[in-house]
Amino acid sequence: MQQLTSYISGVWAYGQGKERAIHHAVSGEALYQVCSDGLPLAESLDYARQHGGKALAAMTFQQRAQMMKAVAKHLLAHKESLYQISAETGATRGDGWVDIEGGIATLFAYAGLAGRELPDDTLWPEDELIPLSKQSQFAARHVITSRPGVALHINAFNFPCWGMLEKLAPTWLAGMPAIIKPATASAQLTQAMVKLIIESGLVPEGALQLICGGVGDIFEHLDYQDAVTFTGSAQTGQKLRSHPRLLQKSIAFTMEADSLNCCILGEDVTPEMPEFAIFIKEVVREMTTKAGQKCTAIRRVIVPAAQMDAVQQALLKRLGGVTVGDPAHPDVRMGALVNLEQRDDVQQKVDYLLRNGCEPLCGGSLSALQLTGNGAENGAFYPPTLLYCADPFTHQAVHGTEAFGPVATLMPYQNAEQAVELALLGQGSLAGSLVTADEQIAAKIIRATACAHGRMLILDRHAAVESTGHGSPLPMLVHGGPGRAGGGEELGGLRAVKHYMQRTAIQGSPTMLAAIGREWVRGADVVEEQVHPFRKYFEQLAIGESLLTARRTITEADIVNFGCLSGDHFYAHMDKIGAAESLFGERVAHGYFVVSAAAGLFVDPGVGPVIANYGMENLRFIEPVKIGDTIQVRLTCKKKIKKAQKTAEDKPHGVVVWDVQVLNQHQQPVALYSILTLVTRQNGDFIPAA
The missing domain is CATH 3.40.605.10 (Aldehyde Dehydrogenase; Chain A, domain 1)
Structure with missing residues (x-):
């Protein structure tokens, strides 16, 4: 039997002490011995x-x-x-x-x-x-x-x-x-x-x-x-x-x-609707994937009382087609639990539920197990088990006991308020699902139950086409949940x-904060040079490098021409009488014309290291620009993000974020935003794969 070593302080090592065996989940064969006793874990x-x-x-x-x-x-x-x-x-x-x-x-x-x-x-x-x-x-x-x-x-x-x-x-x-x-x-x-x-x-x-x-x-x-x-x-x-x-x-x-995650079938769904089939498929998938050994698996199936018979029949039919056995067999759709101890624990929990208000609809004991394939008799298999709790408000065991295997319990509700109450009886869940075609039902139930869930999925015929399913945590979404689910939070993107x-609040002058963050902030010192910053390569640009442009006076012709070119004939720009009655008191320039005119002031038109405009962020119009006002732009290198060179043929580059302040003749800001440009790097750093 192999020894399963640990990797500690740069060395693969095995302990000395009481060993524990790991068995093959399908054959029952002992595969590995495990022991970490005596290893320098503190070191x-x-x-x-x-x-x-x-x-x-x-x-x-x-x-x-x-x-x-x-x-x-x-x-x-x-x-x-x-x-x-x-x-x-x-x-x-x-x-x-x-x-x-x-x-x-x-x-x-x-x-x-x-x-x-x-x-x-x-x-x-x-x-x-x-x-x-x-x-x-x-x-x-x-x-x-x-x-x-x-x-x-x-x-x-x-x-x-x-x-x-x-x-x-x-x-x-x-x-x-x-x-x-x-x-x-x-x-x-x-x-x-x-x-x-x-x-x-x-x-x-x-x-x-x-x-x-x-x-x-x-x-x-x-x-x-x-x-x-x-x-x-x-x-x-x-x-x-x-x-x-x-x-x-x-x-x-x-x-x-x-946690005792739930899936609710909306009151609006009938057997003839696509949502009904979606619901049945989702419940069975969650019961049988990983043999139900998922922290996000559906344990409580909450169904309108009027549809209970139809749901039972559909679930039993689909579960009847689930083949259990050695995963190496091509016809097998559900494998074993991880070991015999886990199988026995599932059986104990099922027995407890059966003594406390539940009845079996299928499975529920090893005698109901039918295996596909040879050599699996000693494995840790358990049959897909569907239970029914007729009175889930009286029998609370179903909301507090989890059989961590292919086990779920059906329970009826009379109205949306009862569905919400049953969902909340789980005392905090990682995930919940609602299958409905009715927007009002979705809004009512999700708003009432979101407080007890880390993630909630609403399935209808449209979402189901591309849905990753009830039990799939995604890197960009929070994974965790309140109460029984642990109160923790993982994933959720950054x-x-x-x-x-460690988050720390840093206080000081803008110049000091810019130096610490290596990112220019408004109010910090700037550096002005004779060379236009758009003539510099990525490596040559310094954080805080700035350009104060020439000035431009806005005319009535500018506003009229931009309105005709863009098709934006909003009254505040084009209607003298309407504009006089507005909060501006007179006609004002289009905000996007101001941004365009600003670009005309700070852009260097010649061929150079700047490849392209990559985007614009956080645009705010602060003051109106009226006919006769004069604008000027302060362009400052805010931060630089070096981009990896993916292939030898790619032009090495980075993203430069520029702070843009458009000022009027009184040196008041009229528009504030950031632009991002792709800027060529002088030196490539592509490393071919070994």
Whole structure:
């Protein structure tokens, strides 16, 4: 039997002490022994801080993003080896796809978010300048910096790849090293992925460590800059959350616990409608994917009493077509639970529900199990089980007991108020779904139940065509939920990165704040040179470099010509009588003409390093520009974002953000905004793949 080693302080090592066996979920064969006793787990924290932490903190957000993208490509190239190990956990190919390629896609997603939105720097200015004085020479802004700590990620057994990567992506992007502690039952798959990452040489030493087995006394050595995340049972999570060291040092702790997620069928839906079939398909998919071992799986199926018979018949028919057995068999659609202990736990929970107000419609015991394929008799299989609770308001067990397998319970409601009440009885869920074609029903139920859910899906015939489904967390959306779901929050785009960083309010003069943020802010000193900034390459431009343009007086002909050219004949610009009665008192120039005229003042028309206008942000019109007013523009280099050169043929470039202030003859701003330009870099940095 193989020994499943940990990766600690740069070495693959195995402990000495009580071992635990990992069995093949399908055959029952013992595959691995696991033990971390005696390993220097406390020293691994210092190793992470001194090696991985310092290396990651020295990298810019853009460099971390490129590292993550390279790791994702490497894992994708070796995915088949991971699929082979995934089958040992009872997963079908489809189950493995969600776990393996879904996790890799999360790395890609975060790398892309960072590439588009984060600075090429180690400090992240979070907001614009906040004036704190009349003359604006005392101001503030919030900045986000890396913390010199370690993230300890304690993950559940059901998604050994995705569960690691969805936490690892924002952790690395934040500049923090991670120690991964996977659930022992499926640790072999996590270890295989970690090995691929370590052997790739793409991440700094110490940025990733792995504990296969228990965490020993590692909690005793955590410090205030560290972070702990936990995914698993609420009981274990609450125990960890109350650890004295976490309380003493105010260590950040994020918990995501399994929850009794619901799916509601709207009162408007009848069997003849497409939404009815969508509902049936969604419930069955959530019951059988990963054999129901998902923290987001539908556990409570809330149905109008008038449609209960039709729903029962449709669900039983579809569940009857689900083949259970060895995932290697081509006809199998649902695999095994992760091990026999998990199977027994599911049976115990089902038995409890059956003693407390529920009755079986299908499944419910191992005697109902029919397997497809040979050699699966010793596996951890459990039949798809649909229960019915006739009075879910009286029998509360169905709202507090989760069988973590292919199990769901039908329950009726009489009106929308009862549907809402049943949804809220779950005491906090990761995800909820509503299937309806009625906008008013959707608005009423979602507004009333959103407070108890981390994410909610509304399905109708239109959304279902492209929907990722009830149980699929997405990198750009928050994953987590209140109450029973743990009260934590993960993913959610760049929100997740901030969980591992420190937000600090910085106060001072604009010039000082610009120097600290390496990003020019209004009111800070500027640098003016004879050479037009559009004649400079990306590397030659300095933050704070500025151009004060020539002036232009706005005429009536300008306004009339722009109105005819654009087709914008709004009365405030073209109707002398109407404009006189407006708040302006007379005709004013089109705002977009002001922007166009400003561009005419600051643009250098010759061929040069500027490739293109990339966009405009935060446009505000401050004061009206009237006939006879004179405008002038202050153009200032606000920040620079270096873009990676993807191929040798690509022209190396970066994005330059320019602050634009359009001023009138009184030096009052009439328009404020930022423009983004693509600017050529003199030096390429393309590195061909090995």
